[in-house]
Amino acid sequence: MTIGAPATPDASAAPRTPTSLAATPIAPTAEQLATVKYNEAGLVPAIVVDHTDNQVLMMAWMDEGSLIETLETGRTVFWSRSRQERWRKGDTSGDRQWVRAAYYDCDGDTLLLSVEQEGQGACHTGARSCFYRAFG
Numbered sequence: 001m002t003i004g005a006p007a008t009p010d011a012s013a014a015p016r017t018p019t020s021l022a023a024t025p026i027a028p029t030a031e032q033l034a035t036v037k038y039n040e041a042g043l044v045p046a047i048v049v050d051h052t053d054n055q056v057l058m059m060a061w062m063d064e065g066s067l068i069e070t071l072e073t074g075r076t077v078f079w080s081r082s083r084q085e086r087w088r089k090g091d092t093s094g095d096r097q098w099v100r101a102a103y104y105d106c107d108g109d110t111l112l113l114s115v116e117q118e119g120q121g122a123c124h125t126g127a128r129s130c131f132y133r134a135f136g
Helices: 028-034 064-073
Strands: 042-049 056-062 077-080 085-088 097-104 112-115
Touching: 028 064, 056 077, 056 112, 064 077, 064 085, 064 097, 085 112
Parallel strands: 042 112
Antiparallel strands: 042 056, 077 085, 097 112
């Protein structure tokens, strides 16, 4: 898996448009959904990676409703801890994420979403990845 990106965001990078803008709903079983373990706030971390190169794009939080909506609609939906509300990635920025695969880890306490990233990127700064700053 590819982690992060160059040390500085590449503002000159052309916006990426997914090869197919069609949503890809995913039909989980009740058993799979029951495996997901939420923290005391009712949230689970979701790591988002690019479907084409596995670059880590971002991490966000999901509640049960946003996970189900993401799987049903094929678009990423997260829980904003600061605003205390759901938000669908790209509704404001246009930088939408089209889910192509979804996984849960061996403990059920972390999600991994593989997406086609539309627009400039996943980060609110305009960078393709939120992980563009390295230590050292």
